[in-house]
Amino acid sequence: MYQKVVKRLIDMILSLLALILLSPLLLVLYILVRTKLGSPVLFRQKRPGYQEHIFTMYKFRSMTDAKNADGKLLSDEERLTPFGKKLRSSSLDELPELFNILKGDMSFVGPRPQLVRDMVFMTEQQRTRHTVRPGLTGLAQINGRNAISWDAKLDYDQQYVKNISFNEDVRIFFGTITHVFHHDGISSEGMATAMDLGDELLKEGRITKEAYEKGQAEALRLLELSR
16 A cells, blocks of 8 residues: 555655745756756756656756867766766755656655666566666665665665565655765766666676677667657
């Protein structure tokens, strides 16, 4: 009953209240992002959600569109400004996801929505994380966030799916506040953004180059179908 009815009702009520109460902050952040990083203010990206339905997730942008002499985007490290780093470390860039929660794409607590190009490299067991709505925060986020391995993150996701309860959601939610306050696990060591799952598997020799390219092609196909 909690997972099928109560959890969604709580998400709707709390996300609506949060959007109303935080509207002044959202407006200030909108202006700051527009001034310091340019337009568009919102970063939109396709992510796999409940039952692997692909939805558009919203965040405040934290990078510029700076390009090199050839017109190609610079690396994440070069495009991530000091302001963008602060936005990420405070997790304020995640606030637009409240709209995703209100719409029903996401929940306050659940496995974090990863990229489509990550999903295609997950095992069948790991993909059971998509049998629930993805969350603004989750069990992996209070146990290392991006500073832990992919295997650990996906294990935490599966553990959450098997043990969903009101008490567990409350524990994770308030645990997240503590981790955000201490800026724990914002990114992988030495990297502005976490390494993709496929890239990590290839680097560690756990998949072949052929399997890697096949997975990337499948991700592109799924994204094309979602348009």
